[in-house]
Amino acid sequence: MTPQSEDFSAWYNELVFKAELVDRWPVRGTMVIRPYGYRIWELLQADIDRRIKETGHVNAYFPLLIPESYLQREAEHVEGFSPELAVVTHAGGKELEEPLIVRPTSETVIGEMMAKWISSHRDLPMLLNQWANVVRWELRPRMFLRTTEFLWQEGHTAHVDEADAMRETLASLDIYVKVAREIAAMPVVDGEKTPGERFPGAVRTYTVEGMMRDGRALQSGTSHYLGTNFAKAFNIQYTAENDEQEYCHTTSWGMSARMIGGVIMTHGDDKGLVLPPLLAPYQVVIVPIGRGDQADQVLPPARELAGRLNRAGIRTHVDARTQLSPGFKFNDWELRGVPIRLELGPRDLADGSVLMSTRLGEGKSPVSLDSAPARLKFELTAFQNLLLQRATDFRDSHTATVNSWEEFVEAVRTGWALAFHCGQQECEDDIKAATSATPRAIPTEGAPEEGVCVRCNMPSAYGKRLIFGRAY
Amino acid sequence: MTPQSEDFSAWYNELVFKAELVDRWPVRGTMVIRPYGYRIWELLQADIDRRIKETGHVNAYFPLLIPESYLQREAEHVEGFSPELAVVTHAGGKELEEPLIVRPTSETVIGEMMAKWISSHRDLPMLLNQWANVVRWELRPRMFLRTTEFLWQEGHTAHVDEADAMRETLASLDIYVKVAREIAAMPVVDGEKTPGERFPGAVRTYTVEGMMRDGRALQSGTSHYLGTNFAKAFNIQYTAENDEQEYCHTTSWGMSARMIGGVIMTHGDDKGLVLPPLLAPYQVVIVPIGRGDQADQVLPPARELAGRLNRAGIRTHVDARTQLSPGFKFNDWELRGVPIRLELGPRDLADGSVLMSTRLGEGKSPVSLDSAPARLKFELTAFQNLLLQRATDFRDSHTATVNSWEEFVEAVRTGWALAFHCGQQECEDDIKAATSATPRAIPTEGAPEEGVCVRCNMPSAYGKRLIFGRAY
Numbered sequence: 046m047t048p049q050s051e052d053f054s055a056w057y058n059e060l061v062f063k064a065e066l067v068d069r070w071p072v073r074g075t076m077v078i079r080p081y082g083y084r085i086w087e088l089l090q091a092d093i094d095r096r097i098k099e100t101g102h103v104n105a106y107f108p109l110l111i112p113e114s115y116l117q118r119e120a121e122h123v124e125g126f127s128p129e130l131a132v133v134t135h136a137g138g139k140e141l142e143e144p145l146i147v148r149p150t151s152e153t154v155i156g157e158m159m160a161k162w163i164s165s166h167r168d169l170p171m172l173l174n175q176w177a178n179v180v181r182w183e184l185r186p187r188m189f190l191r192t193t194e195f196l197w198q199e200g201h202t203a204h205v206d207e208a209d210a211m212r213e214t215l216a217s218l219d220i221y222v223k224v225a226r227e228i229a230a231m232p233v234v235d236g237e238k239t240p241g242e243r244f245p246g247a248v249r250t251y252t253v254e255g256m257m258r259d260g261r262a263l264q265s266g267t268s269h270y271l272g273t274n275f276a277k278a279f280n281i282q283y284t285a286e287n288d289e290q291e292y293c294h295t296t297s298w299g300m301s302a303r304m305i306g307g308v309i310m311t312h313g314d315d316k317g318l319v320l321p322p323l324l325a326p327y328q329v330v331i332v333p334i335g336r337g338d339q340a341d342q343v344l345p346p347a348r349e350l351a352g353r354l355n356r357a358g359i360r361t362h363v364d365a366r367t368q369l370s371p372g373f374k375f376n377d378w379e380l381r382g383v384p385i386r387l388e389l390g391p392r393d394l395a396d397g398s399v400l401m402s403t404r405l406g407e408g409k410s411p412v413s414l415d416s417a418p419a420r421l422k423f424e425l426t427a428f429q430n431l432l433l434q435r436a437t438d439f440r441d442s443h444t445a446t447v448n449s450w451e452e453f454v455e456a457v458r459t460g461w462a463l464a465f466h467c468g469q470q471e472c473e474d475d476i477k478a479a480t481s482a483t484p485r486a487i488p489t490e491g492a493p494e495e496g497v498c499v500r501c502n503m504p505s506a507y508g509k510r511l512i513f514g515r516a517y
Numbered sequence: 518m519t520p521q522s523e524d525f526s527a528w529y530n531e532l533v534f535k536a537e538l539v540d541r542w543p544v545r546g547t548m549v550i551r552p553y554g555y556r557i558w559e560l561l562q563a564d565i566d567r568r569i570k571e572t573g574h575v576n577a578y579f580p581l582l583i584p585e586s587y588l589q590r591e592a593e594h595v596e597g598f599s600p601e602l603a604v605v606t607h608a609g610g611k612e613l614e615e616p617l618i619v620r621p622t623s624e625t626v627i628g629e630m631m632a633k634w635i636s637s638h639r640d641l642p643m644l645l646n647q648w649a650n651v652v653r654w655e656l657r658p659r660m661f662l663r664t665t666e667f668l669w670q671e672g673h674t675a676h677v678d679e680a681d682a683m684r685e686t687l688a689s690l691d692i693y694v695k696v697a698r699e700i701a702a703m704p705v706v707d708g709e710k711t712p713g714e715r716f717p718g719a720v721r722t723y724t725v726e727g728m729m730r731d732g733r734a735l736q737s738g739t740s741h742y743l744g745t746n747f748a749k750a751f752n753i754q755y756t757a758e759n760d761e762q763e764y765c766h767t768t769s770w771g772m773s774a775r776m777i778g779g780v781i782m783t784h785g786d787d788k789g790l791v792l793p794p795l796l797a798p799y800q801v802v803i804v805p806i807g808r809g810d811q812a813d814q815v816l817p818p819a820r821e822l823a824g825r826l827n828r829a830g831i832r833t834h835v836d837a838r839t840q841l842s843p844g845f846k847f848n849d850w851e852l853r854g855v856p857i858r859l860e861l862g863p864r865d866l867a868d869g870s871v872l873m874s875t876r877l878g879e880g881k882s883p884v885s886l887d888s889a890p891a892r893l894k895f896e897l898t899a900f901q902n903l904l905l906q907r908a909t910d911f912r913d914s915h916t917a918t919v920n921s922w923e924e925f926v927e928a929v930r931t932g933w934a935l936a937f938h939c940g941q942q943e944c945e946d947d948i949k950a951a952t953s954a955t956p957r958a959i960p961t962e963g964a965p966e967e968g969v970c971v972r973c974n975m976p977s978a979y980g981k982r983l984i985f986g987r988a989y
Contacts, residue, residue, distance in 0.1 A: 105555045109666050
């Protein structure tokens, strides 16, 4: 496999196939998510779904196909998405009277339904979420990061006023911060997008941005305050307590299987994937050592141990493939990012122990069979924490506070720059043309600070430094 | 609402909207699944998913869009599906070189990938499952039962030989029998389909059929042994232990959100839905009784009780809507099929009890607050069992063993007929033209029996009686 340091992009593109996360499909920009990759998504999905439900949202399901005229009702929205649309023109053996768009996102569908379902202030807030596939035609596809079809959740909510909708926008963003940090061990930074990076049709867009191991940023989840833009386009109104008709303020927010790409690029190394235990399909793999009679002797206790670990809530797999050597298996599970590997041979068995090695540690240490469940739980928690700490250290050591253009150029070559910006679109475009870097976020954290634009020396527009970086 | 007895179809079509399970969407034959309906699907899905995983299958995700040429590789398959296809002809602002089909099912996609992933007998069996949306253009749509887009799981497996593939086909059918009986309280009958009712491209198709309260059958899940048809079309081969190249034998099987329609039509009555507790979004609803000060007094203990019930694993909701009368709420939750309703007023509270009524019982009985969790668990189990028993009695009393055409015609007017059939397609067609009844299944259960065709007096072709009925 190409080393990360030599060509990060080649490393990524080889790894997603070698680790059996994905496969190609002949339609431009699409992919197959193989069982090992899909299991990571299921684990992530379960965690996101739990948090979404705990905060009072309910799931529903809206149609895949949208009449073209519905999508056109919000002008900025259709303008932003029209180059990416896939269009059904024929169905049931006939040409359709009106073409149908395969949903690129569902604001227009859900807006139409909210208009029907909401009549009184008592119906608010309406807090909906959908798990779905969406299609956006991609010219520069990349597995997980930008694919023509992708899996995601999209939250859509309606509120009585701006204050309540903004509270929701930020609360949903906070879900993404927690999912990224607590489950994916990705120390994302959250903040608002500059106007040029807003979602088409949004008044404000917020983001969580992760730093990949090549210093680039990955937008890992976004939350939008849509104002009354969609409410006016779809006539989402309610009768207020004072009997006046008012437009709702709506929000939308999404996190997708792109997060799997984020996990790969935040934690992976030249040996392959490094999976956070909370997202690992197998947290522990047991490799029985020995051939012939020895194998027959070792396999039953390996299975017995796996049974005890699984019952203790540790996802454990016994690699019983007889045609492969232990060495091959070690490399295979290393490539696939399994946090902890256990070797069980006749000698270990005689000692009542098993040899443990972690995906990032050096050497092996014996663990007594009796105490294995408790010890491995401890080790898995430590491994999860280590990944977050390591990624935080990496992010911090690749983030520079800069005051000059020279420092800026140097910083965004290998990571992020914290810099003042004038807020002018032309200046943003100019920075991007010169360095490929874009403003990733106006970070939520950090004290107000004034200064002059790192590029054009005009006064700062945002009251604090922005994060700039090259991005996926 | 129109009574069931007057117009079953009108009753169903009104109920799905009134109970807020679904809503309309302008694209022909599509629907929105509202939160209350989607929650039923989530509960069903969780149960199916658990059983699929426990039997060694793994989930994956395959693309929505299929190049037209892939679908054409299996001749019967494309012939069966082509009238129902939705076709993407334009994407990314351009006309596509090859049209893309929105998947109607995924045999062709997964067949192509299996050909890539399988090389040795060691890779078999390959046991895959996918949760997905599929699109089949519907000319006579009906909410949940036949919609242009629907949600389902589709299992796809590959095996070394017919014996192993047939074992899988029947094991998957058995999952559907158990899901239907144990969770949906639907006493389905399982069996094989006659050749005329087979899945396009299958060698054998098996089905589980439920009886609805109008006596019609609902095909509620199917499992197909595909022989080597798809393996040959997609070149799914493996190297056997003797080093020969062999074609895999494949299966596919699916259960969909159509099951929700089955639940409605198996258990519902003139008052509305009747939900099996295991699929009820709310198993218990507490209606606080009293206005003004009394309401303030009753609401906290109602919430406390709901908390205790929820912690005991009983999905409980407090209906705290202040603008609605208790009478309105009772009718509302009756319509929505909640198994158990609890009323809590100041007098009940003083007595340390709550008034319980079940969705099918008459009258109310007091339950002490202290023992409520244990008592309600017992009542919910009893209610679940009652529904299965009631539906079984209904099915049995609407199934007649018939030996003459007159008896047959009478039986399929109100239910099912168990009758001999000659196995000729023309005779099947003739029966359908005369009565609307079709052979639903050659039932798995039941002893071999010989006789003459109920229609044409030719010898029976199946070695036992078939189930005939009108179907959805």
